[in-house]
Amino acid sequence: MDAKVRGECFHCGLPIPANYHQTLEVLNKEREFCCAGCYSVAETIVNNGLTDYYQFRTEQAIRPDQELPPELIAFDEEDIQAEYLVGENNNSATNDKSSSIILLSESIRCSACAWLIERTLRKLTGVTGAQVNVAAQTINLQWQPETIELSKILKRLHQLGYAALPYKPEQALAINIKQQKSWLRRLGMAGLGMMQVMMYAVGLYLGAWDDVNQQHGHFLRWVSFFIATPVLFYAGFPFYFSAIQSLRQFRLNMDVPITLALFLAYSASIWAVITQSGEVYFDSVTMFVFFLLIGRYLEFRARQQVSEKVYKGQNTLPVYAEKIDYEQSQGKMISLKKLQQSDEILIRPGATVPIDGELITEQAEVNEAMLNGEFLPRQKHQGQMVMAGSVNTHQAIRIKVTSNASNSYWTKLLSMQEAALLEKPKIGLLADTVARYFVLFILLLATVVAWYWLRHEPQEALWITLSVLVVSCPCALGLATPIAMTCGALAHNQRNVLIKGQHFLQNTSHITDVIFDKTGTLTEGTFTVDKVELFADRSKEQVLAIIAALEVQSEHPIALAFYEYQSKDVVANDIEHHSFAGVSGKIGGQQYWFGNRQFIESRGATIELPSDSGLWLYDGQHLIAHIVLTDKIRQQAKSMVEQLKDKGYRLHILSGDPSEQTEKVAKQLGIELWSHAMLPEQKLSYVKSLQTNGARVLMVGDGLNDAPVMSAADSSIAMAKASDLTRTTADAYLLSEKLLDIPFVLRKSRQTQSVIKQNISWALAYNTVMIPFAAMGYIPPYLAAIGMSLSSIVVVLNSLKLKRESKQAMS
Numbered sequence: 001m002d003a004k005v006r007g008e009c010f011h012c013g014l015p016i017p018a019n020y021h022q023t024l025e026v027l028n029k030e031r032e033f034c035c036a037g038c039y040s041v042a043e044t045i046v047n048n049g050l051t052d053y054y055q056f057r058t059e060q061a062i063r064p065d066q067e068l069p070p071e072l073i074a075f076d077e078e079d080i081q082a083e084y085l086v087g088e089n090n091n092s093a094t095n096d097k098s099s100s101i102i103l104l105s106e107s108i109r110c111s112a113c114a115w116l117i118e119r120t121l122r123k124l125t126g127v128t129g130a131q132v133n134v135a136a137q138t139i140n141l142q143w144q145p146e147t148i149e150l151s152k153i154l155k156r157l158h159q160l161g162y163a164a165l166p167y168k169p170e171q172a173l174a175i176n177i178k179q180q181k182s183w184l185r186r187l188g189m190a191g192l193g194m195m196q197v198m199m200y201a202v203g204l205y206l207g208a209w210d211d212v213n214q215q216h217g218h219f220l221r222w223v224s225f226f227i228a229t230p231v232l233f234y235a236g237f238p239f240y241f242s243a244i245q246s247l248r249q250f251r252l253n254m255d256v257p258i259t260l261a262l263f264l265a266y267s268a269s270i271w272a273v274i275t276q277s278g279e280v281y282f283d284s285v286t287m288f289v290f291f292l293l294i295g296r297y298l299e300f301r302a303r304q305q306v307s308e309k310v311y312k313g314q315n316t317l318p319v320y321a322e323k324i325d326y327e328q329s330q331g332k333m334i335s336l337k338k339l340q341q342s343d344e345i346l347i348r349p350g351a352t353v354p355i356d357g358e359l360i361t362e363q364a365e366v367n368e369a370m371l372n373g374e375f376l377p378r379q380k381h382q383g384q385m386v387m388a389g390s391v392n393t394h395q396a397i398r399i400k401v402t403s404n405a406s407n408s409y410w411t412k413l414l415s416m417q418e419a420a421l422l423e424k425p426k427i428g429l430l431a432d433t434v435a436r437y438f439v440l441f442i443l444l445l446a447t448v449v450a451w452y453w454l455r456h457e458p459q460e461a462l463w464i465t466l467s468v469l470v471v472s473c474p475c476a477l478g479l480a481t482p483i484a485m486t487c488g489a490l491a492h493n494q495r496n497v498l499i500k501g502q503h504f505l506q507n508t509s510h511i512t513d514v515i516f517d518k519t520g521t522l523t524e525g526t527f528t529v530d531k532v533e534l535f536a537d538r539s540k541e542q543v544l545a546i547i548a549a550l551e552v553q554s555e556h557p558i559a560l561a562f563y564e565y566q567s568k569d570v571v572a573n574d575i576e577h578h579s580f581a582g583v584s585g586k587i588g589g590q591q592y593w594f595g596n597r598q599f600i601e602s603r604g605a606t607i608e609l610p611s612d613s614g615l616w617l618y619d620g621q622h623l624i625a626h627i628v629l630t631d632k633i634r635q636q637a638k639s640m641v642e643q644l645k646d647k648g649y650r651l652h653i654l655s656g657d658p659s660e661q662t663e664k665v666a667k668q669l670g671i672e673l674w675s676h677a678m679l680p681e682q683k684l685s686y687v688k689s690l691q692t693n694g695a696r697v698l699m700v701g702d703g704l705n706d707a708p709v710m711s712a713a714d715s716s717i718a719m720a721k722a723s724d725l726t727r728t729t730a731d732a733y734l735l736s737e738k739l740l741d742i743p744f745v746l747r748k749s750r751q752t753q754s755v756i757k758q759n760i761s762w763a764l765a766y767n768t769v770m771i772p773f774a775a776m777g778y779i780p781p782y783l784a785a786i787g788m789s790l791s792s793i794v795v796v797l798n799s800l801k802l803k804r805e806s807k808q809a810m811s
Contacts, residue, residue: 009034010054011042027054045116075166076149084166096144098128103139104167105157108132117162124148124156138167183297186235190290193231194283200224201283221273221280228282232266236289238296257442261469262288265781268462281463284781288470291789318354322346324398336404343401353390357399358383364397366390438767442472449775463781467774471784472767476791480759483795487802488752494803495744496735497717504731508715508749510696514644514742515687515709517701518655518662518676521719522669522739523631527561530630531614535623543625545570547617550585550594553577558615561629582615593618596677613660633665636739641669643743650695654683654709683709700742717742748802755802759795766791 007016010031022039023030026046033039045054075081084101108114114132117139121130126148131140143153157164200220243259265281265288272280323334324344336354339345344360347353353366364380367390380386386399446468453461488505492498499505516522532540544565549572551559572592575585582595593603600616601607605623607616617624644651653674655662662676675686687697687709699706699713702721710716710730718733734741770787773779779787 007032009038011038075154076151081145081150081166097146098142098144100140100142101150102167103141103154103157103164105139105162105164108139108162116160117157120156120160121153124153127153139164183293186237187290187293187297190231190235190286190293193227193235194286194290196227197224197231197283197286200227204280218273218276221269221282224280224282225270225273228266228269228286231286231289232262235293236262239289239292256439257446257469257473258288258292260443260446261466261781264462264469265466279463281466281781284463284466287786288781288784291786294789294793318352321354322348339401339404341401341403344398345401346396346398347386347392348396349392351392353386353388353392353399355388355401356403357386357401359386360398360400364395365393367393438477442469445472445771445775453777460777464775464777466781467777467779467784468771470781470788471770471774471779473788476763476766476788476795477760480763480795481756484752484755484759484799484802487799488748488755491748491752491802492732492745495741495748496738497732497741497745498735499732500730504715505749505752507696507731508698508746509753511649511698511715511746511749513650513652513690513695514698514700514746515652515654515713516671517706518653518657518665519631520702520721521700522637522653522665523633527558527629527631529561529565529627531626531628533626533628535625536619538624541565543617543627546572546587546592546624547594547627549587550575550583550592554583558629559583591620593620629661631661631665633668634737634739637669640739640742641671643740644746645670647743647746649746652686654678654686656680680706680708684712687712698746717745752802755799759798762794762798763791 008014009016010026011033014034016032016034022033024033024039024042024046025031026042031042033042075084081099081101085099108117117132118130121127121139121141124143126144126146127141128144129140129142132138139157141153143150154164200223203220204217239255240259240262243255247256262285265285269280269282269285318336320333320335321339322345323332323339324346325332339355345355345357359380359382362382364386366378366380366386385402386397446465449468450461450465453464485505489499492505529544532543534540534543544562545567548562548565548567549570551562552566552572553575554577570587572585572587575583577583578595578599581599582593584591584593586592593600593605594617595615597607597614597616600618600623603618603620605616605618607623609626614626614628616626641651651671651673653662653666653671655674655676656678657676660676662674666672666674675682678686683706687699690697691712691714697713697715699710699716700719701710701716702719706718710718716730716732718730720734720737732745766787770779770784774784
């Protein structure tokens with residue numbers, strides 16, 4: 001040994017310098033460390049009661065550095081951090097802001113790493129959640145930025161030996177490409193090896209009938225051994241590596257019986273070759289590995305589509321923009337990364353808008369099909385937002401940049417989509433649990449079968465036991481739920497419905513009642529003045545100008561109805577908005593109130609008309625006017641209602657509008673259950689009352705006042721133009737204005753659950769039928785391998801039909 005070092009570090013495995021001495025008692029034994037960093041990490045693990053990490057780890061940890069790399073501190077900057085965030089939530093009760101981000105750490109290698117990271121991070125004040133995905137080497141982190149800085153969390157990970165950085169879809173794509181190449185290499189080796197060994201096996205089988213020379217037969221067995229060995233240890237590595245990882249944690253997964261069968265067959269074959277007695281199963285080993293890899297590769301490809309879809313979505317946008325240079329009176333092509341907020345860029349006819357911005361040109365026509373599926377161009381006016389992904393269909397336009405390439409509306413949509421598709425729902429976790437218990441049953445059954453045949457026909461015991469282990473592997477059962485949920489989520493994305501989690505598919509499949517908000521959901525949400533009834537010596541134009549001045553600061557749909565009546569000569573001061581009631585303000589020293597009947601009467605007005613509908617203008621002494629607005633019903637509303645009623649859903653309308661418009665809309669659409677003038681708390685009570693009586697409620701809305709109800713409903717969908725809070729609260733939201741997407745969502749969610757049941761039924765039926773035949777000796781190992789792989793392929797193909805049906809529906 002080198003005189004300058006002595007032994008290996010207990011934490012990282014690196015040599016210990018001869019001049020450094022630091023020990024700590026870990027697992028009832030004094031351990032030595034190579035540096036203060038490793039000692040500090042080990043001390044943290046021991047002090048926090050996490051010493052199980054050292055028992056279950058499969059590889060040495062990475063040596064931590066003492067100092068935090070300075071570049072990690074940059075992630076505390078809001079503008080830099082915003083590029084990587086996948087979600088933000090505000091707790092209205094505590095006013096705490098919580099952010100979500102996905103971190104990538106290539107040092108995550110086993111479940112012990114995940115166990116240590118999750119428990120360490122969750123003990124940090126301000127960290128509200130941490131979930132580690134070992135396969136993807138990612139950490140889904142939720143934390144409160146006001147309580148703890150992201151750099152401190154990264155520092156703690158760095159100290160533990162898990163250097164992590166915020167992750168982006170292109171990184172996931174690169175990892176997927178690397179994994180795909182690995183799967184294809186293993187699959188290619190297994191295929192070639194299987195074909196070669198099968199040729200030699202045919203020679204051995206024929207030789208048994210033709211009394212081939214014993215030396216030739218022995219030679220073919222040795223050649224089969226040399227070919228099958230790399231197939232088993234390289235091509236089959238993912239299976240037994242997974243099994244070893246599982247057993248280290250005292251758990252069973254579906255790879256345990258696979259590994260047991262492979263090594264039993266391989267070991268028995270080696271013994272037969274060495275002793276020149278008995279049968280060899282190298283052909284079964286290679287065939288088993290090959291067909292298993294086919295099933296796993298198809299599963300991998302189905303999941304890989306998630307990252308590919310996200311990356312291709314990002315790759316659709318240009319990576320450059322034409323920045324306007326007024327000094328040189330011309331445009332200059334520059335990278336999006338060099339653009340800054342307030343820069344002006346030129347979008348030529350037919351070009352795709354590369355970044356979010358505010359329209360400077362007086363008006364424009366843009367196609368937003370990439371964002372919402374609507375292929376008809378939309379007209380934009382000066383000051384309105386033009387989103388990245390839109391296509392300029394008319395004359396050249398100028399926009400002022402308001403974001404950067406990494407936090408545009410388009411990028412956030414893709415990030416949310418990816419997070420939803422990678423989520424694992426409760427039903428998936430349940431299927432995994434069932435599969436683990438089923439594995440235990442398989443192992444016990446194989447033991448009983450082996451015991452029986454050893455007592456009756458010992459020479460047949462091995463291959464029959466192998467067949468039982470192989471044919472009963474619950475791979476199809478393990479695939480049944482996740483592959484169907486992934487395809488169901490992708491089908492929604494193809495229909496321009498963004499879901500935030502796969503739990504939405506499960507919850508929505510059991511819906512009995514659908515509740516709609518009226519304004520902006522069933523109607524277009526763009527009011528127009530239908531009738532003006534005057535009571536004072538004022539003209540219609542004067543009345544509308546007064547109301548327009550009072551509503552000038554509001555973005556409410558009612559306020560927008562008076563936008564066109566604004567006058568430069570009528571200006572309001574001391575404007576005050578009264579929630580769900582109206583607005584007040586002074587014009588020329590005169591106080592005015594404008595709102596619903598209850599609001600106006602509370603200010604002392606006497607209204608003799610019996611109608612509660614409409615809005616009223618009052619000046620403190622005289623009732624000036626009665627205004628009736630109308631809101632056009634959406635084009636697809638009638639068809640949507642008919643489809644939902646045909647499927648047996650109970651439909652409701654809950655509206656905050658106090659006018660008779662709610663009843664009018666309900667009658668036109670054929671919805672019998674409706675209520676108007678409802679406050680948010682009243683809507684909430686209505687939903688809870690339905691749920692108490694056993695109903696499963698889907699809420700569809702767009703307004704700020706719908707957010708609390710959406711949180712309480714079993715499932716919720718926000719409309720395309722919903723407020724930010726409503727979209728954040730909802731479980732899904734439409735990217736287009738098509739109401740017929742709602743029946744599609746309900747139908748596709750039920751289809752997804754139906755496919756899951758079909759997959760599980762098929763997997764259980766297959767095992768129920770095949771296991772008895774295998775136990776009785778009617779199925780040889782190679783047929784068991786083919787049957788088991790085909791059962792997994794059937795599950796994958798059955799799930800993929802969810803996507804195919806979605807494409808057919810769109811066409």
